[in-house]
Amino acid sequence: MKTILVLDTATEACSVALLHQGIITSLDELSPRTHTQRILPMVDELLDKAGISIKQVELLGFGRGPGSFTGVRVGVGIAQGLAMGAELPVVPVSNLLAMAEAVYQKSGNADVVALIDARMSEVYFAQFSRSDLGWQEIVPEQVCSAEKAIEQIQLERNPIVVGTGWQAYSAFSEADLPLVVSDITLPSAKFMLPLVIKSYELGKTKSAMEIEPVYLRNEVTWQKLPHKR
Numbered sequence: 246m247k248t249i250l251v252l253d254t255a256t257e258a259c260s261v262a263l264l265h266q267g268i269i270t271s272l273d274e275l276s277p278r279t280h281t282q283r284i285l286p287m288v289d290e291l292l293d294k295a296g297i298s299i300k301q302v303e304l305l306g307f308g309r310g311p312g313s314f315t316g317v318r319v320g321v322g323i324a325q326g327l328a329m330g331a332e333l334p335v336v337p338v339s340n341l342l343a344m345a346e347a348v349y350q351k352s353g354n355a356d357v358v359a360l361i362d363a364r365m366s367e368v369y370f371a372q373f374s375r376s377d378l379g380w381q382e383i384v385p386e387q388v389c390s391a392e393k394a395i396e397q398i399q400l401e402r403n404p405i406v407v408g409t410g411w412q413a414y415s416a417f418s419e420a421d422l423p424l425v426v427s428d429i430t431l432p433s434a435k436f437m438l439p440l441v442i443k444s445y446e447l448g449k450t451k452s453a454m455e456i457e458p459v460y461l462r463n464e465v466t467w468q469k470l471p472h473k474r
Contacts, residue, residue, distance in 0.1 A: 247264070247303040247304050247445070248263075248264065248265045248266075248297065248301055248302050248303050248304070249263070249264040249265075249302070249303065249304045249305075249306065249438060249441055249442070250262075250263050250288065250291075250292075250299075250302045250304075250305050250306070250327075251263075251305070251306035251307065251338070251434040251435075251437045251438055251441055252284060252287075252288060252305075252306075252307050252308070252320065252323060252324065252434055253307060253308030253320060253338075253340065253343070253432055253433070253434045253437065254280040254284055254308065254316045254317075254319045254320040254323070255308040255309070255310050255311070255312030255313065255316045255317045255320050255340045255432065256308075256312045256313060256316055256340065256361065256409070256431050256432060257275055257276075257277040257313075257316075257409075257431060258273060258274070258275060258276075258431040258432060258433065259273075259274045259275075259276045259279075259280050259283050259284055259287065260272065260273040260274070260287075260432075260433045260434040260435070261284070261287040261288050261290075261291055261434050262291075262433075262434035262435040262437065262438050263291040263292070263295060264438055264442075265295045265297060266295075268295075269435060269438065270291055270294060270295065271291070271433070271434060271435040272287045272290060272291060273433050273434075273435075274287070275431075277313075277316075280315075280316055280319045280320075281319055284319065284320075284323055285323065288327075299327060299330070299331045300331055302331060302333060303333070304333065304334055304335075304336065304441065304445055304450070305324060305327060305328050305331075305333040305334070305335045305336070306335070306336045306337075306338055306434075306437050306438070306440070306441035307320050307321065307323070307324035307335065307336075307337060307338065307437075307456075308320050308338055308339075308340045308343060308432055308434070308437065309321065309337035309338060309339065309340070309456070309457070309458055309459050310339075310340055310458045310459040310460055310461070311339075311340060311341065311361060311363070311369035311386065311388065311459055311460060311461045312340050312361060312369070312432075314460065317458040317459070317460060318458060320458075321456060321457065321458045324453075324456060325453045325456060326453075328452070328453035328456070329453040329454075333453070334445075334450035334451070334452065335450060335451050335452065335453060335455075335456050336440075336441040336444045336445060336449065336450055336451070337451065337456055337457075337459075338437040338440050338441060338444075339371075339386065339459070340361065340369075340432045341359035341361065341369060341370075341371045341373075341386060341408070341432075342359070342371070342373060342380060342440060343432035343433065343436050343437045343440065344357070344359050344407040344408055344429055344431070344432050344436075345357035345359055345373045345375070345380065345407065346380070346436045346437070346439060346440055347407070347429050347432070347433060347436040348405055348407055348427055348429055349375055350436055350439070351429070352405075352427075354404075354405045354427075355374060355375035355376070356372075356373070356374045356375075356383075356402040356403060356404040356405070357372065357373050357374075357375075357404055357405055357406075357407060358370075358371075358372045358398055358404045358405070358406045358407070358424070359371050359372070359373065359406075359407050359408050360394065360406065360407070360408040360409070360410025360411050360417075361408045361409055361410050362408075362409045362410050362413035362414075363388050363410075363461075363462075366390060366391075366414070367388050367389060367390055367391075368388070368389065368390075368391060368394055368408075368410035368413070368414065369386070369387075369388050369410070369461055370384070370386070370387055370388070370389055370394040370397075370410065371384055371385060371386040371387070372384035372397070372398060372399060372402075372404060374402060379443055380440075383399055383402065384397045384398070384399065386459070386461060387461060388461040388462055390416075391410070391414040391416035391417055392416055394410075394417075395416065395417065395420050395422065398422065398424075400422065400423065400424070403423075404424065405424070405425045405426075405427050406424050406425065406426045406427060407427045407429045407430070408429075408430060408431075409430050409431065411426055412430070
């Protein structure tokens with residue numbers, strides 16, 4: 246089993262997880278305005294506890310969005326820096342899918358509606374279903390109004406709802422949908438680990454130069470590291 250480090254700063258949550266010698270350790274904090282100050286010390290703390298350095302990590306995963314613009318940029322920038330410095334392959338993970346994986350790990354639910362509050366009266370939204378082959382998008386990731394999301398939810402699958410988007414807009418509760426709402430509201434790096442492993446097994450890794458954030462809003466641009474366009 247490889248030594249895998251995963252980090253996420255795309256939402257109000259700031260989290261890091263490490264798989265080393267078959268043991269998973271993780272740290273999760275709510276720090277919406279201090280991601281840049283907290284993420285590297287959190288990484289160092291997990292590595293120190295495991296008695297290893299970043300050079301002994303073999304694979305890096307990170308939350309690539311969607312989420313807050315600043316948080317997504319911080320996560321991608323940190324991931325690029327660590328991956329370049331340690332010459333690591335990288336696996337980007339959807340923050341929406343990470344919450345779906347969390348539900349599956351905790352309760353076994355394999356059909357999930359994921360919603361993150363995108364501000365400006367919109368949500369980041371997708372619906373996922375899990376089979377023996379892994380997760381599939383039933384409704385693709387998008388940014389849209391609550392009303393538009395409601396129109397697209399496939400209720401016949403009896404999905405469970407995760408994320409901050411449901412509580413953010415009254416349109417969801419007023420629609421009186423026959424849905425169970427999970428207490429999982431934010432993604433966590435520890436639930437990204439299985440997704441990183443699966444992507445690695447399928448050969449879906451990237452180099453530091455290839456990774457990019459996913460904002461879903463087209464007007465947002467990403468400036469890569471110098472000389473890496």
